[in-house]
Amino acid sequence: xxxxxxxxxxxxISAYDYGEDWIRIQFKYGGTYEYRSSGIGLPHLATLxxxxxxxxxxxTYINKNPDVKKGYSSKS
Numbered sequence: 735x736x737x738x739x740x741x742x743x744x745x746x747i748s749a750y751d752y753g754e755d756w757i758r759i760q761f762k763y764g765g766t767y768e769y770r771s772s773g774i775g776l777p778h779l780a781t782l783x784x785x786x787x788x789x790x791x792x793x794t795y796i797n798k799n800p801d802v803k804k805g806y807s808s809k810s
Contacts, residue, residue, distance in 0.1 A: 735760060739789025746793050750786040756807075757782050759792070767806040774805040 735749035735758065749760040755771040757779060771779045778801065785792040796802050 736786075738786065738792065741788075741790040750792075752783050752786065755779070757786065759786070759796075761793075766810050768808045769802065769805060770807045773807050774802050778802050778805075 735751045737749055738745065738747045738760075740747065746762050746764070747759055748762045751758045756768055758766055758768045759782070760766040769779065769782060774782075778799065781795060782792065782802070785795055
């Protein structure tokens with residue numbers, strides 16, 4: 735997994751990885767969640783990938799979008 739940059743130093747996310755139709759996000763406290771395009775839709779998935787690469791806003795986006803927050807496909 736890639737380290738989440740967390741530009742502002744205020745995120746609950748520590749790492750991420752993604753492929754064509756999924757993203758896996760590791761939270762500092764709470765495990766690793768996988769989101770798939772089939773569960774959250776391509777627009778949300780594209781936004782999660784963009785925010786993950788930018789290092790800012792990923793945790794906020796997940797928390798402000800119920801379809802994403804509750805749309806994960808697996809948790810470990």
